[in-house]
Amino acid sequence: MNTSTAPAPTLATVRIGLVSTSDRASAGAYVDEGIPALRQWLGQAVRNPLHFEERLIPDEQPLIEATLIELADRAHCDLVLTTGGTGPAPRDVTPEATLAVADRLMPGFGEQMRQISLHFVPTAILSRQVGVIRGRTLILNLPGRPRAIAETLGGLKNTETGEVIAHGIFAAVPYCLDLIGAACIETIPEACQAFRPGK
Numbered sequence: 001m002n003t004s005t006a007p008a009p010t011l012a013t014v015r016i017g018l019v020s021t022s023d024r025a026s027a028g029a030y031v032d033e034g035i036p037a038l039r040q041w042l043g044q045a046v047r048n049p050l051h052f053e054e055r056l057i058p059d060e061q062p063l064i065e066a067t068l069i070e071l072a073d074r075a076h077c078d079l080v081l082t083t084g085g086t087g088p089a090p091r092d093v094t095p096e097a098t099l100a101v102a103d104r105l106m107p108g109f110g111e112q113m114r115q116i117s118l119h120f121v122p123t124a125i126l127s128r129q130v131g132v133i134r135g136r137t138l139i140l141n142l143p144g145r146p147r148a149i150a151e152t153l154g155g156l157k158n159t160e161t162g163e164v165i166a167h168g169i170f171a172a173v174p175y176c177l178d179l180i181g182a183a184c185i186e187t188i189p190e191a192c193q194a195f196r197p198g199k
C-alpha cells in the first residue's frame with residue numbers, strides 16, 4: 001500500500017510592484033506608511049512567496065508613467081498597487097498616469113473600491129482611482145490614506161457575525177490574474193476569500 005501523501009503543489013512566486021506617490025513622503029516630510037501597509041496586508045492575505053518591487057515617488061505624471069511601465073515591462077510584475085494621488089487636487093495625477101500606460105480598462109475595480117470606501121468615509125467618491133491591464137500586469141490605484149489600503153483590499157465584515165458587508169477588491173484579483181496569464185495566487189481565506197467561478 002502506498003501511504004505517501006502527494007507533495008503539496010509548489011506555489012509560484014508572485015511579483016508585486018508597490019508604488020507610493022506622495023510629494024511629502026518622497027521628500028522626507030513624513031515617513032511613508034503606504035508601502036509598509038501594502039506589504040503588511042499582502043503578507044497576511046497571500047500564501048505564495050512574494051517578491052516586492054517598491055517605489056516611493058512624487059506626484060509627477062511622467063515619473064509615475066515611467067515607473068508603471070518599468071514595473072510591468074521590465075520587472076515583469078503580475079500586479080502593481082499604487083497608493084496616493086487619486087483625489088481631485090491639482091497634483092493628484094495617479095489615475096491619469098495609469099490610464100496613459102493602459103492597454104485595457106477594468107472599471108469594476110474603481111467602482112467597487114468607491115462602494116467599499118463609502119462604508120468608511122463619505123468622501124470616498126473623491127477618489128478617481130482606476131484599474132487597468134498592461135500586458136500581463138494588473139495595475140490598481142488605491143487611495144493615499146494608509147488605512148484605505150486594508151479597507152479597499154480587504155473590504156468590511158461584521159466583527160461579531162463575520163458576515164461580509166462589502167467584498168474587498170482583492171477577492172477578484174486572483175481570477176483576474178488567471179485570465180491575463182499572470183501568476184496563480186492562493187489566498188489565506190481568513191484574510192481574503194478569493195472567488196474563482198466554477199471552483
Ligand SMILES: Nc1ncnc2c1ncn2[C@@H]1O[C@H](COP(=O)(O)OP(=O)(O)OP(=O)(O)O)[C@@H](O)[C@H]1O
Nearest residue numbers: 020022023024025031032033034084085144145146
Ligand atoms: N504615503 C503616505 N504615508 C503616510 N501618510 C500618508 C501617505 N499618503 C498620505 N498620507 C496621509 O493621508 C493624508 C491625505 O493623503 P493625500 O494623498 O491627500 O496627501 P496629499 O495632501 O496629496 O499630500 P502628499 O502627496 O504630500 O502625501 C495626508 O495628509 C497624510 O496624513
Ligand SMILES: Nc1nc2c(c(=O)[nH]1)N[C@H]1C(S)=C(S)[C@@H](COP(=O)(O)O)O[C@H]1N2
Nearest residue numbers: 084085086087117123124127143144148151
Ligand atoms: N477607504 C478609503 N477610501 C478613501 C479615503 C479613506 O480614508 N478610506 N479617503 C478619501 C479621500 S478624503 C480622498 S480625497 C480620496 C483621494 O485620496 P488620495 O488623493 O490620497 O488618493 O480618497 C478617498 N477614499
